Amino acid sequence: MRAAFDHQEVELLAIGAGPANLALAVAIEELAPAELAGSTLVIEQHENVVWQRGMMLPWTQSQVSFLKDLVTLRNPRSEFSFVNYLHTVGRLNDFVNMASFLPFRLEISDYLQWVANSLTKVRVEYGRCCDRIEPLRSTGGEVTGWLVHLANGSTIGTTNLVIGIGREARIPEVFRDLPRERLVHSTEYSWRTADLDPDSPHRIVVVGAAQSAAEMLWETHQRLPKAQCAMV
Numbered sequence: 001m002r003a004a005f006d007h008q009e010v011e012l013l014a015i016g017a018g019p020a021n022l023a024l025a026v027a028i029e030e031l032a033p034a035e036l037a038g039s040t041l042v043i044e045q046h047e048n049v050v051w052q053r054g055m056m057l058p059w060t061q062s063q064v065s066f067l068k069d070l071v072t073l074r075n076p077r078s079e080f081s082f083v084n085y086l087h088t089v090g091r092l093n094d095f096v097n098m099a100s101f102l103p104f105r106l107e108i109s110d111y112l113q114w115v116a117n118s119l120t121k122v123r124v125e126y127g128r129c130c131d132r133i134e135p136l137r138s139t140g141g142e143v144t145g146w147l148v149h150l151a152n153g154s155t156i157g158t159t160n161l162v163i164g165i166g167r168e169a170r171i172p173e174v175f176r177d178l179p180r181e182r183l184v185h186s187t188e189y190s191w192r193t194a195d196l197d198p199d200s201p202h203r204i205v206v207v208g209a210a211q212s213a214a215e216m217l218w219e220t221h222q223r224l225p226k227a228q229c230a231m232v
Contacts, residue, residue: 006154010041013148013158015130017044019051021164022115023070025122026080030071037121041156043128049116051109054187060215062108065101070115080118085111128154133161186212193220202227 012028014021021042028037050056067073069082078084082103086092089110095103103111116124129151136145136157148156169185184192186208196202204227206217213231221229 007157008041009157011036011039011158012041012160012162013146013156014040014042014162014164015148016164016166017042017049017112017116017124017126018164018166019070019112021162022049022112024162024164025119025124026071026078026115027074029119029121030075030078030080034121040122041158042116042122042124043130043150043156044124044126045129047126049109049113051112052105054185054189054191055212055215056105056109056190057215057219058104058106060105061100061102062105063102063211066095066103067101069111080115082108082111085114089114130165186216189216189219193223196224198224199226200224204229206231208232 014024025040025042028040032040046053066082071078071080072082083092086095091107095107131149131151134147134149135143136147138144145157145159146161148158148161150156167187169187171183171185175183202224204220204224206213206220206229209231217229217231220227
């Protein structure tokens, strides 16, 4: 990581090292002129790339085919494909023998980190948390670029800015008066529930009925056998 309070200039800055920005980084590395790829930076506030960080349960699988990776539908011959990742890490035979098009979430997360590590022109910097973004204007008032202020006091100037910060916890108004220790959003589920006593008779309600809600209900039911679990 760079030292605090530094400044750098890039042509394209992407905030967040999730699937969208990593797919963009791969496309720039494969298609753009070398000078643009070399002047492209992806910053990530965490120290690594993790897909759906709060829901990293070992048995959960993706809902979409592995062929919908970062690159295959655009470039089936790309070295950044999920299949090449499996081959590189020695898991291709094991995955084929699963007889499933749906990878485990842990495997997709590891694939994303592998892609970030495999980039040779586009840079990825970790521990770089964006604090605020300031537009840069010409004397006529036209926006000509952006100055990104990081939490550690550093700044990044860029002509082009892409924001892919992922999901943020949105708590519905009706729940906002509840004590925070009793309210857990799916984006923080893994670590917020890790210390719950499995021998206590908890009463737990999961609000929602999509994949994440079903996974949280099942995980809670399995890990906390004395709890009363319900889905609303």
